[in-house]
Amino acid sequence: MATYIIVAIIAYLIGSVSFSVIISKKMAGFDVREKGSGNAGSTNVLRTVGKKAAVITLLCDILKGVVAILLALLAGVIMKDLDKALLVQLAGVFVIIGHTFPVFFKFKGGKGIATSLGVLLMINWQIGLICLVFALLLMILTRMVSVGSIAAAVLFPVLVLFIGQNYIVSESSNWSYLIFSIVIAILVIFNHRANLKRIFTGTENKISFKKS
Numbered sequence: 001m002a003t004y005i006i007v008a009i010i011a012y013l014i015g016s017v018s019f020s021v022i023i024s025k026k027m028a029g030f031d032v033r034e035k036g037s038g039n040a041g042s043t044n045v046l047r048t049v050g051k052k053a054a055v056i057t058l059l060c061d062i063l064k065g066v067v068a069i070l071l072a073l074l075a076g077v078i079m080k081d082l083d084k085a086l087l088v089q090l091a092g093v094f095v096i097i098g099h100t101f102p103v104f105f106k107f108k109g110g111k112g113i114a115t116s117l118g119v120l121l122m123i124n125w126q127i128g129l130i131c132l133v134f135a136l137l138l139m140i141l142t143r144m145v146s147v148g149s150i151a152a153a154v155l156f157p158v159l160v161l162f163i164g165q166n167y168i169v170s171e172s173s174n175w176s177y178l179i180f181s182i183v184i185a186i187l188v189i190f191n192h193r194a195n196l197k198r199i200f201t202g203t204e205n206k207i208s209f210k211k212s
Contacts, residue, residue: 011068011091015098019060041110065118068095085169089180092119111191126166143206146195153188157181
């Protein structure tokens with residue numbers, strides 16, 4: 001039991017490293033949470049700091065999810081009698097919670113999309129890629145990052161129902177991954193609750209693909 005708790009705590013602490021805040025302060029001299037939408041994520045960094053900072057933030061946030069899963073796997077290798085699937089699932093959930101409520105940054109973080117992508121690609125690369133392509137297509141069609149993010153989160157549990165291979169830990173039943181995917185989807189939707197209101201009222205921010 002202690003190992004599960006330790007993995008969850010470490011994953012949470014990894015998630016709590018808010019690269020958007022660190023990078024915006026370093027490259028632009030302000031906290032990204034004080035500008036634009038107030039969200040500590042790569043989209044707000046793109047709008048308020050620039051493309052270079054946004055790409056760096058995006059990659060770092062994805063890596064948080066990757067590192068958390070790898071550390072959970074390592075713990076499973078060292079402690080052979082533990083449920084490896086549960087370890088990676090706990091790490092996946094808590095790294096996203098850490099990103100959303102970072103202990104190092106007064107619990108005001110981002111929405112966890114990039115970190116969720118890192119987790120998904122590690123848990124099941126096939127499902128992760130499908131969700132990524134689906135999200136990108138919707139973002140291009142609607143010009144709303146939130147629409148693609150929410151839709152991909154909803155798609156995740158649906159894919160788990162039909163895809164039974166390519167999981168990073170395969171000795172677990174698909175039901176545990178289904179529960180895990182539903183928890184992730186709920187987290188993402190919860191983090192986008194304000195966006196949902198704006199989508200329904202037609203006031204959601206849109207991104208531009210034109211060169212400025």
